[in-house]
Amino acid sequence: MPVSRTRGTKDSVKFMQVLDRTVYLRLKQLALQRGVTVQELIRVLLIPDWLHGAEERRLKAELERRHRRSTQKRFVRTPLQKPLASMRRN
DSSP states (O other), rough: OOOEETTTTEEEEEOOOHHHHHHHHHHHHHHHHHTSOHHHIIIIIIIIHHHHHHHHHHHHHHHHHHHHHHHHHOOOTOOOOOOOOHHHHH
């Protein structure tokens, strides 16, 4: 369970993340290249980038859902419309 802490006027949440050793070593290498700590790299670069990507994926899914709905409405048959085969029989 995250522990909430209040710093000034902002609420912040402290959490712990366990990483695979190879993932941590890769993050450490990237952090060293940028002259920051692994924590700073995660906080300033990775989390905002992940959130931005997640928002883009959410918007794309919403647009696809709306598109599917609008195309389905176009092909819905009303009770007045008869199938072409039944019209030929008459």
